């Protein structure tokens with residue numbers, strides 16, 4: 001069964017970013033993928049701040065990333081960039097920890113003005129972590145995601161459509177990569 005690791009860099013429990021991730025999770029589960037989510041804000045803050053690479057919580061989060069065929073990196077836009085919360089975890093991923101993974105970047109901002117933060121801020125860090133296949137990301141505006149009374153989120157139709165299209169492209173690429181790896185492994189064994 002192919003694996004997904006989603007890394008969420010929001011410090012807020014009820015973040016609208018969760019509405020985006022819910023859609024991605026739904027697409028992944030429907031396609032038969034195993035989906036694991038790392039909410040960075042739930043990792044021990046001291047492990048993140050003191051960069052404790054060997055803490056059990058960090059080792060476990062890194063195991064989920066290492067085992068994944070495909071990774072979602074999701075963040076709210078803060079100060080024209082990804083959040084510091086996200087970076088505290090990205091700093092603890094091994095040097096080439098995203099090598100060979102198919103990566104989907106997601107962001108949500110208060111305004112459209114920081115749309116390019118995906119390109120000038122997030123993607124260079126993903127590339128530094130070894131990611132070579134980064135599919136088209138999705139940038140959402142806060143106004144496109146509504147918190148529902150009693151929990152959950154409603155997404156604007158065009159946003160939901162863009163998320164589904166991005167998930168399709170990402171899962172198809174990850175599926176091809178996983179099949180290729182499995183065939184190569186079989187070939188090496190046989």
Ligand SMILES: Cc1cc2nc3c(=O)[nH]c(=O)nc-3n(C[C@H](O)[C@H](O)[C@H](O)COP(=O)(O)O)c2cc1C
Pocket residue numbers: 010012014015016017076077078079080081108109110111112113114141142
């Ligand atoms: C500290 C802080 C800085 C922010 N900086 C930006 C920014 O530079 N550009 C932007 O578009 N939105 C900015 N925002 C707005 C958030 O990106 C926006 O509210 C996003 O949807 C997060 O949603 P959430 O509060 O539901 O997690 C900022 C919000 C906070 C709290």
